[in-house]
Amino acid sequence: MTNLTLRGVTKRFGATEAVSNVDLEILAGEMVVFVGPSGCGKSTLLRMIAGLEPVSEGRIEIGDRDVTQAEPVERGLAMVFQSYALYPHMTVAENMGFPLEMQGLSKEEIAGRVRATAQTLQLQDHLDRKPRALSGGQRQRVAIGRAIVRNPVAFLFDEPLSNLDAELRVQMRLEIARLHRDLKATMIYVTHDQVEAMTLADRIVVLRGGRIEQVGAPLELYDNPANAFVAGFIGSPRMNLIPATSWRDGDGLRIVVPGGEVRFRPAGTMPPDGAAVQLGLRPEQMAVAGGVPLPAICDTIERLGAVSYLYARLADGTAVTAQVDHALAAASIGAQVSFALDASRALLFDASGRRIA
Amino acid sequence: MKQSLPLRLLLAVTILFFLLLIGLPFWWVISGSFKLPQEIIAREPTLVPQSFTLQHYAKLLDASAYPTYLVNSLIVGLASSVLTVLLAVPAAYAFFRMELPFREGMYRAILLAYAFPGVIVLIPIYGLFAQLGLVDNLLALIIVNTTFALPFSIWMMRSFLATIPRDLEEAARMDGAPTPVILRRILVPLILPGVAAVGVFAFISSWTEYLFASVLILSDDKRTVPVGFAGIIGQYQIDWGLLLAGASLAILPVVIIFSLVGRAFVSGLTDGAVK
Numbered sequence: 325m326t327n328l329t330l331r332g333v334t335k336r337f338g339a340t341e342a343v344s345n346v347d348l349e350i351l352a353g354e355m356v357v358f359v360g361p362s363g364c365g366k367s368t369l370l371r372m373i374a375g376l377e378p379v380s381e382g383r384i385e386i387g388d389r390d391v392t393q394a395e396p397v398e399r400g401l402a403m404v405f406q407s408y409a410l411y412p413h414m415t416v417a418e419n420m421g422f423p424l425e426m427q428g429l430s431k432e433e434i435a436g437r438v439r440a441t442a443q444t445l446q447l448q449d450h451l452d453r454k455p456r457a458l459s460g461g462q463r464q465r466v467a468i469g470r471a472i473v474r475n476p477v478a479f480l481f482d483e484p485l486s487n488l489d490a491e492l493r494v495q496m497r498l499e500i501a502r503l504h505r506d507l508k509a510t511m512i513y514v515t516h517d518q519v520e521a522m523t524l525a526d527r528i529v530v531l532r533g534g535r536i537e538q539v540g541a542p543l544e545l546y547d548n549p550a551n552a553f554v555a556g557f558i559g560s561p562r563m564n565l566i567p568a569t570s571w572r573d574g575d576g577l578r579i580v581v582p583g584g585e586v587r588f589r590p591a592g593t594m595p596p597d598g599a600a601v602q603l604g605l606r607p608e609q610m611a612v613a614g615g616v617p618l619p620a621i622c623d624t625i626e627r628l629g630a631v632s633y634l635y636a637r638l639a640d641g642t643a644v645t646a647q648v649d650h651a652l653a654a655a656s657i658g659a660q661v662s663f664a665l666d667a668s669r670a671l672l673f674d675a676s677g678r679r680i681a
Numbered sequence: 682m683k684q685s686l687p688l689r690l691l692l693a694v695t696i697l698f699f700l701l702l703i704g705l706p707f708w709w710v711i712s713g714s715f716k717l718p719q720e721i722i723a724r725e726p727t728l729v730p731q732s733f734t735l736q737h738y739a740k741l742l743d744a745s746a747y748p749t750y751l752v753n754s755l756i757v758g759l760a761s762s763v764l765t766v767l768l769a770v771p772a773a774y775a776f777f778r779m780e781l782p783f784r785e786g787m788y789r790a791i792l793l794a795y796a797f798p799g800v801i802v803l804i805p806i807y808g809l810f811a812q813l814g815l816v817d818n819l820l821a822l823i824i825v826n827t828t829f830a831l832p833f834s835i836w837m838m839r840s841f842l843a844t845i846p847r848d849l850e851e852a853a854r855m856d857g858a859p860t861p862v863i864l865r866r867i868l869v870p871l872i873l874p875g876v877a878a879v880g881v882f883a884f885i886s887s888w889t890e891y892l893f894a895s896v897l898i899l900s901d902d903k904r905t906v907p908v909g910f911a912g913i914i915g916q917y918q919i920d921w922g923l924l925l926a927g928a929s930l931a932i933l934p935v936v937i938i939f940s941l942v943g944r945a946f947v948s949g950l951t952d953g954a955v956k
């Protein structure tokens with residue numbers, strides 16, 4: 325079992341820096357998910373790890389081996405592409421056997437290992453088919469099978485599920501989670517879907533503009549985001565970021581939000597009086613028993629059964645989302661509702677999005 | 682898509698017009714080759730033959746060197762075709778994918794070379810081959826034909842390569858395939874229509890090449906059809922029957938080659954590769 329280390333990894337395409345100075349240690353057996361908005365450099369980072377994209381600056385190490393300049397095959401990694409990238413003129417068995425053939429294994433050994441892998445992926449009945457005769461989910465499984473069959477040091481996935489429909493996506497997500505458990509393999513998984521990230525990851529790496537915003541376990545990022553970007557990106561529906569001003573009040577802060585105010589006891593430095601800040605509240609912290617009252621106008625209600633989400637506007641027009649109980653979910657559109665904020669779990673960010681408390 | 686009746690009629694008439702335009706000369710040549718000499722030169726040309734004879738073919742095949750010319754042409758054509766494909770595939774891949782210094786410049790230079798008529802380089806090439814001792818050698822024609830077919834072939838092959846999703850190549854690299862293996866096992870099978878098209882193009886260019894064949898080949902038993910055949914016609918006064926029979930036979934290999942590789946022209950080979 326080997327760790328995978330990135331040191332100051334940077335990628336420039338001409339003048340644009342797609343990945344900037346990324347430091348990351350991925351532990352053996354870990355499932356790490358790169359997540360971030362489109363164009364943040366997730367794929368580029370993954371491709372540099374794979375060896376498909378040369379690194380502009382920095383080092384990539386697998387174990388204690390520097391592989392920065394190594395060919396993909398020398399790194400011992402396997403990749404599953406978003407497009408599956410199956411060889412269309414080869415059968416499923418030939419597709420899965422291709423990497424073994426390249427390793428120079430004997431025909432019998434290839435056939436044996438392909439059959440065993442096909443079994444674990446329920447592909448044994450399709451071995452003689454061409455990719456075009458398979459469904460999307462089956463193609464995806466062949467692509468995964470082609471990666472598994474050669475026991476790689478680590479698996480790289482680039483948005484492997486984004487071409488599947490919603491139901492199949494959930495199913496394949498569980499299957500990948502199961503594979504990770506069974507194989508105890510290191511996996512690096514790229515997605516822009518934060519639900520996928522939350523459900524699969526041991527650790528999530530949140531990227532923006534080519535930089536790492538935060539690294540941590542899913543709930544760590546959820547409860548304790550380093551900045552407003554991570555706070556807004558992790559969690560669905562998104563965290564509410566309410567514009568506010570901060571005033572000193574004894575040894576605490578008085579945070580004035582549109583239509584009300586909450587008391588706050590920051591741990592670190594206190595912002596100056598009158599500073600513009602953002603109050604971060606998860607939807608489930610917007611309407612709790614005994615909370616700080618805050619009036620709003622109801623826009624829409626989504627009644628999902630177990631929970632309901634109420635989309636509303638504060639006094640200054642700021643849109644917010646609240647997870648509400650059945651009583652509040654009965655509100656009518658356009659009506660005045662009263663939230664009850666759980667200020668004890670609120671987060672405070674300065675105007676630039678840096679976490680204050 | 683459903684078209685209106687007048688539009689479909691117009692399309693049908695247009696297709697018919699071009700079919701006749703292209704087909705009639707062929708029909709006239711082929712049917713004429715079976716007519717008796719009197720009918721060929723009759724004042725009123727006949728569209729449907731009134732007579733039938735194999736005498737022109739018999740004369741062509743028994744009493745002239747035409748069979749030798751055919752064999753020579755086939756050797757030169759097939760060799761040029763194979764050689765062109767073998768060179769065009771890796772060259773097109775290099776221009777398409779590899780990070781070479783001055784890649785675009787070299788690519789344009791190659792296409793520019795294609796724009797020059799061969800006659801410009803006729804004398805230098807003759808000098809070159811004379812020094813190499815290749816004058817009056819079929820190998821000289823193979824080299825020349827391949828050289829002239831390559832620029833267009835590389836260009837054509839490159840656009841076929843461009844239709845292959847890049848992921849496929851990268852997947853193969855991740856699977857441990859070196860570049861030559863990627864070419865042979867992944868790319869070539871997927872651009873077979875392109876390979877066939879290039880092969881046919883090179884064959885036909887070689888099959889119809891006259892200029893170099895007339896200059897670089899000196900002895901009669903090494904002539905190719907275009908040059909040798911011109912000799913047959915001019916040898917006596919023009920024998921129209923012989924001419925038509927020779928022309929008909931010259932079309933035959935091209936037709937055969939097309940029917941053999943036609944199956945490779947089917948597209949849709951990349952179905953199911955991605956997505």
Ligand SMILES: Nc1ncnc2c1ncn2[C@@H]1O[C@H](COP(=O)(O)OP(=O)(O)OP(=O)(O)O)[C@@H](O)[C@H]1O
Binds near residue numbers: 366
């Ligand atoms: N070959 C390239 N040449 C130039 N710029 C590139 C190249 N590849 C990527 N980029 C740029 O680098 C940045 C990061 O791209 P990347 O594909 O890594 O994003 P991503 O996070 O994977 O996005 P998505 O979620 O849309 O796949 C983008 O701004 C992109 O335009």
Ligand SMILES: [Mg+2]
Binds near residue numbers: 366367368
């Ligand atoms: Mg991407």
